[in-house]
Amino acid sequence: MTLRLHDTATREARDFVPLVPGRAGIYVCGLTVQSEPHVGHVRSAVNFDVLRRWLAATGYDVDFIRNVTDIDDKILAKSADQGVHWYALAAAMKRELDSALAAINVLPPTYEPGATGHVPEIVELIEQLVARGHAYAAEDGSGDVYFDVRSWAAYGELTRQRIEDMEPAGDADPRGKRDPRDFALWKGHKKASEPATAAWPSPWGPGRPGWHIECSAMAGKYLGPAFDIHGGGVDLRFPHHENEQAQSRAAGRPFASYWLHNAWITTAGEKMSKSLGNSLLIPEVLKRVRGIELRYYMVAAHYRSHVEFSFEALDEAAKGFRRIEDFLDRAAPAVGEWFAAMPDTFIRAMDDDLGTPAAVAVIHDSVREGNKLLADGASEALSQKFGEVVAMLDVLGLNPADEAWATDSSDDKLSAVVDALVQGLLAERTAAREAKDWARADTIRDQIAAAGIEVEDTPTGPKWSV
Numbered sequence: 001m002t003l004r005l006h007d008t009a010t011r012e013a014r015d016f017v018p019l020v021p022g023r024a025g026i027y028v029c030g031l032t033v034q035s036e037p038h039v040g041h042v043r044s045a046v047n048f049d050v051l052r053r054w055l056a057a058t059g060y061d062v063d064f065i066r067n068v069t070d071i072d073d074k075i076l077a078k079s080a081d082q083g084v085h086w087y088a089l090a091a092a093m094k095r096e097l098d099s100a101l102a103a104i105n106v107l108p109p110t111y112e113p114g115a116t117g118h119v120p121e122i123v124e125l126i127e128q129l130v131a132r133g134h135a136y137a138a139e140d141g142s143g144d145v146y147f148d149v150r151s152w153a154a155y156g157e158l159t160r161q162r163i164e165d166m167e168p169a170g171d172a173d174p175r176g177k178r179d180p181r182d183f184a185l186w187k188g189h190k191k192a193s194e195p196a197t198a199a200w201p202s203p204w205g206p207g208r209p210g211w212h213i214e215c216s217a218m219a220g221k222y223l224g225p226a227f228d229i230h231g232g233g234v235d236l237r238f239p240h241h242e243n244e245q246a247q248s249r250a251a252g253r254p255f256a257s258y259w260l261h262n263a264w265i266t267t268a269g270e271k272m273s274k275s276l277g278n279s280l281l282i283p284e285v286l287k288r289v290r291g292i293e294l295r296y297y298m299v300a301a302h303y304r305s306h307v308e309f310s311f312e313a314l315d316e317a318a319k320g321f322r323r324i325e326d327f328l329d330r331a332a333p334a335v336g337e338w339f340a341a342m343p344d345t346f347i348r349a350m351d352d353d354l355g356t357p358a359a360v361a362v363i364h365d366s367v368r369e370g371n372k373l374l375a376d377g378a379s380e381a382l383s384q385k386f387g388e389v390v391a392m393l394d395v396l397g398l399n400p401a402d403e404a405w406a407t408d409s410s411d412d413k414l415s416a417v418v419d420a421l422v423q424g425l426l427a428e429r430t431a432a433r434e435a436k437d438w439a440r441a442d443t444i445r446d447q448i449a450a451a452g453i454e455v456e457d458t459p460t461g462p463k464w465s466v
Contacts, residue, residue: 003058003351005229006304008237008259009158013353018228019257024060025227026052027219027256029236030112032069033093034078037100038280039294039309040265046295047262047303047354048231049106050396054350057342057395065222066109067215068094070116071208073171076198086198087116100282103291104298105397105404111222115214119200122209122217125251126185126202134250135185138176143188143205146172147212147243149181152250158259159238169239171210183243184210212243219244220253230256234263262303267310280309292398292405293318299396300360304353320364322465324389325400326456327367330463331374331386338383340391356396363392422453426462 003016018024028048031041045066052064069075070090079086115122126145129135134151138144149155149163156163168180172187189199189206199206209217219227225248232241241259248255267280285294288311297317301307343366349358370385393399425444432440448455448464455464 001347001351003054004353005258005260006353008261014258016228016258018060019226022059022061023063024055024229025063025223026065026229026231027215027223027227028064028066028109028230029215029232029240030066030068031097032072032074033090033097034072034074035093036096036281036283038282039285040280041097042100042104042106042282043265043298043307044231044233044262045101045106046104046298046397048260050299050303050356051229051231051260051354052107053395053397054354062110063223064107064110065219066112067218068097068112068114069211069214070094070114071198072115072211076194086195102404103282103286104295105291105402107397113218113222115209115218118214118218118221119202119209121221122213123186123202125213125217125220125247128251129185129247132250132252134247136178137204138188140173140176142173142176143186143202143207144172144176144184145186145204146177146182147185147247147250148178149183149246150179152246154249155246156242158242158245161238161242183212183239185213185247186210212240213247215240216244216248216251216253216255219255220248225253225255227256229258229260231260231262234261237261260303263306265298265307265309267308285314289314289318290405292400293321296321296360296398299356299398302353302355302357321398324363324367324393324398326463326465327370327374328386328389328400331370331382334374334378335383335386336378338387338390340387340394341384342391342395343388346388346392346395350395359392359396363389366392422448422464426455426464430462 004013005016006013026048028044030045031037048064048066052062055062071086075086075090079089082089126135129147130137130145133148135145135147138146156166163181166181168174169177169183172184174180186202186204187207187210188204189196189208198208200208219230230241230244245255289297294314297314298307300317300320343362346359346362349355349362352358366385366388370382370389373379373382373385390399390401394402397404425448429441429444429448432438432444445455452466453464454466455462
């Protein structure tokens with residue numbers, strides 16, 4: 001079976017053939033750290049984390065680079081509004097992002113470069129573009145440097161657009177541009193409105209990188225002039241990824257072999273944005289469901305499918321995942337030696353452009369079969385199903401036994417206390433039923449239910465969950 005991925009550039013699924021056999025180089029555009037991350041922000045990280053895990057599970061050595069934009073017009077504007085240093089805001093929001101991604105078990109990248117740490121590489125790339133006749137310094141004395149889109153005949157090839165049909169680039173004052181669609185590679189420092197700390201030396205005067213050039217420079221530094229996969233949100237196709245590809249290839253770098261884009265999480269059909277308020281920020285959502293349940297909700301949808309977010313759908317997804325967990329909890333005591341092995345149906349689903357909806361369906365099929373086997377007690381077949389479920393969950397980052405989902409010691413102690421109290425009530429209920437004191441048994445059951453605890457009677461005894 002061969003992994004096939006939908007390449008945005010060709011508009012079709014293609015067999016994945018890496019540049020170097022057995023290795024995969026991936027660059028994913030990370031966030032601009034201007035504010036706290038919400039559910040829509042982290043979907044891309046989850047989707048490409050699944051890609052990375054699948055490649056690793058199928059034998060690839062993966063170099064996974066995900067950048068952070070830590071200097072940007074929006075960061076400067078927000079820091080000015082809040083009366084804090086731009087770098088303090090960026091650092092604080094980066095910590096919020098790290099915490100959010102850890103809470104949903106997104107693996108740290110191989111390396112996570114930031115734009116401010118790669119100004120020399122960015123300046124070097126701009127100089128190459130100027131020397132090749134694809135970039136020019138503005139003649140208005142601003143210190144800006146622009147990419148000349150008409151100098152690159154293939155400009156627009158990623159998104160299949162004609163230059164004449166494009167909107168003007170809104171990333172800088174158009175007065176210094178030869179064509180309104182030319183985009184900024186370097187932004188000259190504006191002393192009157194920007195802090196001195198937001199400027200670095202360059203051949204064109206002090207300034208800072210444009211948004212697009214930073215990714216080309218950082219991808220080139222860590223993955224080389226040609227690499228396998230470039231990923232990001234569907235909203236980045238234009239202008240960001242179009243500009244990345246154009247400037248990189250204009251500088252003589254082949255750049256990405258495959259382009260993958262994940263779709264949005266929407267609310268009422270609109271792209272999720274910070275204007276919706278704080279209810280969708282990751283810490284707030286995690287007050288309602290656990291991190292593993294939020295990840296399951298995202299993984300259960302195909303990465304190229306738009307997801308209409310609702311808390312009702314999130315709650316339903318959480319219930320679905322708890323059925324998987326329940327099987328593992330009940331089967332574990334009855335399972336002896338087991339081996340992690342993925343069913344062929346799961347492998348085929350994942351190899352078909354990361355078909356996670358079909359892959360999740362395979363997990364539930366194995367759980368249903370496992371529950372039937374569990375009713376008859378321990379068996380080799382039960383151990384096989386148990387191993388299948390664990391192996392599939394591992395690939396999706398959803399194995400409850402993963403250390404990433406471990407609670408802190410205070411939570412562990414609280415769980416132990418609650419378990420002891422509930423077990424005491426369950427033992428008292430069992431004694432009442434054995435004595436045929438049905439009224440007492442019902443009273444205890446109602447008392448447990450009133451506390452928000454659900455009890456299931458199983459062949460191995462009663463099990464409870466919150």
